Amino acid sequence: MxxxxxxxxxxxxxxxxxxxxxxxxxxxxxxxxxxxxxxxxxxxxxxxxxxxxxxxxxxxxxxxxxxxxxxxxxxxxxxxxxxxxxxxxxxxxxxxxxxxxxxxxxxxxxxxxxxxxxxxxxxxxxxxxxxxxxxxxxxxxxxxxxxxxxxxxxxxxxxxxxxxxxxxxxxxxxxxxxxxxxxxxxxxxxxxxxxxDVWQYIAREKIELPQIYFAHQREVFQRNGMWLTAGDWGGPREDEKVEKRQVRYRTVGDMSCTGAVDSDAVTLTDVIAEIAASRLTERGATRADDKLSEAAMEDRKREGYF
Structure with a gap:
């Protein structure tokens, strides 16, 4: 050789x-x-x-x-x-x-x-x-x-x-x-x-995930430009209309601040193609807690958060 x-x-x-x-x-x-x-x-x-x-x-x-x-x-x-x-x-x-x-x-x-x-x-x-x-x-x-x-x-x-x-x-x-x-x-x-990288590795290793990472029908409502899941945490309000949409989650956190995205990605291949074409980070697109201020994440990190 x-x-x-x-x-x-x-x-x-x-x-x-x-x-x-x-x-x-x-x-x-x-x-x-x-x-x-x-x-x-x-x-x-x-x-x-x-x-x-x-x-x-x-x-x-x-x-x-x-x-x-x-x-x-x-x-x-x-x-x-x-x-x-x-x-x-x-x-x-x-x-x-x-x-x-x-x-x-x-x-x-x-x-x-x-x-x-x-x-x-x-x-x-x-x-x-x-x-x-x-x-x-x-x-x-x-x-x-x-x-x-x-x-x-x-x-x-x-x-x-x-x-x-x-x-x-x-x-x-x-x-x-x-x-x-x-x-x-x-x-x-x-x-x-x-x-x-994370999604490609999940596909290669055949790692099981919670199904909310893939497109599914869910009752959601819009708040601050994001689709949130209805629940007893405080949503929706009277002026917020609940509707059923086909969505998935790019990141998972508290239901009150984690938004879903409209999606038809039902397989790992679909998700990887969707992520490759996206121009927004997952937190920038779907996390309301990062929109509280310009330095919201850094402020929480200084206090002890991740």
């Missing part, structure tokens, strides 16, 4: 390279930290992240537990998927409930009914009480400009707050997990992935 042929034989595809990087990050954290945890919501990014973790440690079990911040306004299809995956792989799931904090008077409902901004306190307190020192998140740099500033290993102080000035260089895939007592590190194995 010539040197050129040998080089071609060992050249990784871009999906193989991304997968290899993600597996390396999981193994690096396992070697550096004592109590890591994976944020898992049942959304596509956390599903891919868990898939990478399963590959990283196979045939052994994943050595980390999962953590979900449950707003109480999640899509039922996603919660059902979450619980099924946890049972299938014999994983331990921690749930930080926003509703519990509201019932205890520690948090108050927002006038707009959106609970996504209320996730920060349950998340940070769960991290502190369980003494998690590394927290995996599915954030990607292509999603939003504040997330584009994030390193793969992102240091958080004892209050779980993010300071961009404390970002560390990550040359040659060397990650610095050093942290003081009470601090922890947020870890983003999908940092260098795009939305299209």
């Amino acid at each position: 010539t040197s050129v042929s040998a080089e071609r034989a060992y050249t990784l595809s871009h999906l193989d390279a991304l997968e290899s990087e993600g597996v390396h990050i999981f193994r690096e954290v396992a070697g550096e930290f004592e109590r890591p945890v994976i944020l898992f919501s049942g959304g596509k990014d956390s599903i891919v992240m868990l898939h990478l973790a399963l590959k990283a440690f196979a045939p052994a079990a994943v050595p980390f537990s999962l953590l979900h911040v449950d707003t109480g306004h999640n899509f039922p299809e996603v919660i059902e998927y979450r619980d099924r995956v946890v049972a299938e792989h014999g994983l331990r799931l921690h749930v930080a409930s926003v509703q519990d904090y509201i019932d205890a008077g520690k948090l108050r409902e927002r006038p707009d009914g959106t609970r996504n901004p209320l996730q920060t306190v349950p998340l940070t307190e769960k991290i502190q009480t369980e003494r998690f020192d590394a927290v995996f998140g599915g954030g990607r740099r292509d999603e939003e400009k504040a997330r584009a500033k994030e390193r793969v290993f992102s240091l958080r102080d004892e209050f779980s707050q993010w300071d961009p000035r404390r970002q560390r260089p990550e040359l040659w895939n060397l990650y610095n997990g050093r942290h003081a007592p009470g601090e922890h590190v947020r870890v983003f194995p999908l940092s260098n992935w795009t939305e299209l």
